[in-house]
Structure formats: C-alpha cells, structure tokens
Amino acid sequence: MIPAPFTYRRAWSVEEAVELVAHDGEDAKFLAGGHSLLPLMKLRLAVPQTLVDIGRLTELSYIRDEGDHIAVGAATTHGELAASSLLAEQLPLLAHVAGQIGDPQVRHCGTIGGSLAHADPAADLPAVVLALDATVVARGPAGRREIAAADFFRGLFETALEPAELLTEIRIAKPGAPGWAFQKFTKRAIDWAIVGVVVQGGRVALVNMGQTPVRAAAVEAALADGASAQQAAAHAAEGTSPPEDLTAGRAYREHLARVLVRRALVDAQGRT
Numbered sequence: 001m002i003p004a005p006f007t008y009r010r011a012w013s014v015e016e017a018v019e020l021v022a023h024d025g026e027d028a029k030f031l032a033g034g035h036s037l038l039p040l041m042k043l044r045l046a047v048p049q050t051l052v053d054i055g056r057l058t059e060l061s062y063i064r065d066e067g068d069h070i071a072v073g074a075a076t077t078h079g080e081l082a083a084s085s086l087l088a089e090q091l092p093l094l095a096h097v098a099g100q101i102g103d104p105q106v107r108h109c110g111t112i113g114g115s116l117a118h119a120d121p122a123a124d125l126p127a128v129v130l131a132l133d134a135t136v137v138a139r140g141p142a143g144r145r146e147i148a149a150a151d152f153f154r155g156l157f158e159t160a161l162e163p164a165e166l167l168t169e170i171r172i173a174k175p176g177a178p179g180w181a182f183q184k185f186t187k188r189a190i191d192w193a194i195v196g197v198v199v200q201g202g203r204v205a206l207v208n209m210g211q212t213p214v215r216a217a218a219v220e221a222a223l224a225d226g227a228s229a230q231q232a233a234a235h236a237a238e239g240t241s242p243p244e245d246l247t248a249g250r251a252y253r254e255h256l257a258r259v260l261v262r263r264a265l266v267d268a269q270g271r272t
C-alpha cells in the first residue's frame with residue numbers, strides 16, 4: 001500500500017499547473033483532493049512520475065451566479081458544494097448530491113473537477129452534470145476550450161481531456177424545468193452507488209449503469225410523451241450496459257434502475 005516514488009510539485013497558478021504537466025508529458029498528473037488518485041497509486045494501478053498539486057489554486061475554488069448560469073471552479077470541494085447557499089437556492093440538485101458523497105473527510109478533500117476528470121461510472125457528480133447539460137471548461141497548452149458534458153465522458157475512466165489539459169470550470173444553465181431528485185442505492189452509507197438516478201425536470205441520468213454515466217433516453221422520451229412515472233420508469237434499463245461485479249449482477253442493476261427511476265420521478269414531481 002505504498003505508492004511508487006514520484007516527484008511532487010505544487011502549482012501556484014493555472015498556467016503553471018498546465019506548464020508543469022505538459023513538460024513531463026504522459027508521466028505527469030494533476031493532484032486535486034487525492035481521494036481517487038492516491039488510492040490508485042497505493043495499489044500501483046496508477047504510477048505517475050510527477051504529481052502537480054493544484055490543491056492551493058484558490059482561483060479554481062468558487063461558486064458564482066453568472067446570470068443565466070452558475071459557474072463552479074474545478075477545485076471546489078464536495079463539502080463546499082453541499083454547504084453553498086447559492087446552490088441551495090439556484091441548483092439544489094448539485095448541493096444535495098455533493099452532500100451524499102462518501103463521508104465528511106471525502107467531502108472535505110474531494111473536488112468536483114477531480115470527480116469529473118476521474119470519470120468513474122460509479123461516481124455521482126458525472127451523472128449530475130450530464131443531467132444538467134453542463135459545459136466543462138478546460139485549459140491546456142493549446143489554449144482554452146469548452147466541452148459539452150454529453151461529449152466529455154468517453155469510456156471507463158476516460159474523458160475528452162487531453163493529457164495536459166486542466167479542467168478549470170463547470171458551467172450549468174439555471175434549470176428551466178422545476179423538479180429534481182437523487183436516488184442512490186448503496187450497501188453502506190458511505191459507499192459508491194450500486195445504482196444511482198439523477199432527475200432534473202424531464203432529464204434523467206443514471207450512475208453505474210454503463211462504462212460512463214448515461215442519460216436514460218427511453219425514460220425521457222416516455223415522459224415527453226406524457227407517460228406516468230411508473231410507465232416511464234419501466235424503460236430505465238433500455239440502452240444501458242450495467243457492470244457485473246461482486247456487489248451486483250446485470251439483472252439486479254437493471255431492476256434497481258427501474259425501481260429507483262420511479263422513486264426519483266415521484267420525488268421530482270413533489271418538488272415542482
């Protein structure tokens with residue numbers, strides 16, 4: 001449980017962070033809260049030669065009202081999201097989900113940028129940004145670009161980020177349609193979701209039902225056609241490819257998805 005040796009560097013600006021990682025190429029990684037990367041390094045599933053610590057970049061830690069959208073800095077922690085009065089008022093789904101992640105220590109260190117960049121299909125925030133149709137802002141050696149959440153998650157632990165690209169901000173349009181809900185089924189309170197469901201208006205995203213977070217397109221189409229929560233939820237597993245692991249098999253996850261989508265849709269209807 002001891003990581004392989006690595007060089008530690010602290011970045012004091014976004015530009016410096018990008019420069020340091022670009023300089024060391026594929027062998028360098030950004031370090032944010034360390035709550036996904038360090039466990040992988042201890043297991044030697046990740047062996048970066050250089051870690052560039054972005055944990056003190058206060059310029060990446062904010063939650064701002066930008067009029068038509070909310071802007072969240074990538075280094076904002078789950079705890080800060082959960083405690084934000086701005087989010088409680090404007091985007092309660094994001095604050096609520098952040099407050100359900102792990103335990104207080106994880107929420108104190110883990111960041112939204114780290115969670116999205118890590119792209120674990122069992123993580124909660126990737127499904128939230130997908131359901132909210134968010135935009136991810138990245139800065140790299142080639143400059144700044146914006147990536148739609150729908151294009152960001154490419155595969156298992158794989159995103160559209162280039163190796164030296166730093167995720168800097170998440171932009172989320174203020175929800176037009178009311179009604180939100182989050183359902184997370186876990187073995188123990190602090191665990192990752194066996195299956196999770198995020199609802200905002202008529203948009204539904206699933207946690208741990210494929211190699212990436214997925215939109216429940218068949219459920220959304222049924223809702224748009226006027227189906228009830230029960231009728232729409234019957235389509236929850238369509239188009240998904242849930243993992244088989246020690247915790248749950250495919251059929252169990254498909255069943256859970258139908259049950260949790262129904263519960264989430266009913267909850268969301270109660271919040272309109």
Ligand SMILES: Cc1cc2nc3c(=O)[nH]c(=O)nc-3n(C[C@H](O)[C@H](O)[C@H](O)COP(=O)(O)OP(=O)(O)OC[C@H]3O[C@@H](n4cnc5c(N)ncnc54)[C@H](O)[C@@H]3O)c2cc1C
Pocket residue numbers: 029030031032033034035036037038039074075100101102103106109110111112113114115116117118122123124125161165166167168190191192193
């Ligand atoms: C006990 C435990 C329980 C947990 N439970 C949950 C849970 O219930 N739900 C859940 O969703 N998550 C859970 N997590 C994961 C937690 O949310 C992590 O903190 C998060 O996934 C990663 O964020 P981080 O800031 O710690 O990233 P790090 O571990 O520092 O980095 C993760 C990866 O992202 C890259 N990275 C980090 N920041 C950036 C950036 N700004 N731009 C580009 N790349 C970047 C790193 O190079 C690394 O590859 C849990 C973790 C633990 C240890």
